Amino acid sequence: MLLKKRKRESAEINGSSMADIAFLLLIFFLVTTTINVDTGIGLVLPPPLEDDQEPPPIKERNLMNILVNAEGRVLMDDEPKQLNEVKASLIEFIKNPTNDPDLAETPELAIVSIKTQRATPYKIYVDMLDEVMGAYKDLRDEASRANYGVPFSSLQDESPQQEQIQDMYPKKISIAEGGDS
């Protein structure tokens, strides 16, 4: 009997092109991936007022009224201000270094109220909010440097130090709905 030895085809999958396929997929995902971080100005809205509920009484001196009108002009406590002046006057209002009877009693009591009108440009509003946030950031940084020698942002999240600084300068920002007047 003649047994012909047959050449068996190898049952292995040719793996040489695997790298190519993987590269192709890799490049596809590389191109479609966007690693972006969302950034923005955070804010906490106040709960809605009931109709019969009176707003809590606030001393006038502790309240800084900022009005941004339809033309994008800024009024701070009825004084017209440029956008770049907002930060400095806010810091003065919150800290009140000279114990002015018209400015906030203590930084904890200071409230910033932002009023807008329906036609206020959003860009101006954000710029103004940015200035307000900047004022608080500067104040917190200053307090943090004085107490712990590091800027506020390098304090650990939810640490007692961070909470202490936050209690010193709480961000009390109220967004009042705009009248059309």
Place this chain on the structure above:
Amino acid sequence: MAHFKKKQAGSKQEIPTSAMPDVVFMLLFFFMVTTVLREVTLKVRVNLTQAENIEKIEQKRLLSYIYIGPERLPGNRLGEDKVQIDDAIIEDIGAIRTLMYDKLREQPKLIVSLRVDEASEFGLLTDVQKELQQASTFRINYSTRREP
């Protein structure tokens, strides 16, 4: 005549490539996991404004987006300011209340990211914010780009 024989290195000068598919696959999986393939198709134009004192939001899964801006009409024209949540333009502002309330129940630590076009006016945003207050989604974030 003397013969100078070129000295040859004993070892072969080849990089072993057998591990290359593994490396490539590892990278591939990384990018597959980080890729978000389907972004919301924007029906409104949103050019974000810039600001300096901004915070990063690390936990993206807490976020829910609301887009406000002029509606994109066919032929590169822009219509009136509209509100878009997820994939649909919301015509009835009052519907935002229930929409956001449902989202809040799914994710109690919800942060609403307001992506508003820089050229839009504040009025529509006020209405949306009032609805958010009613839905008790109080944590909001005005999305901005970092000032260069």
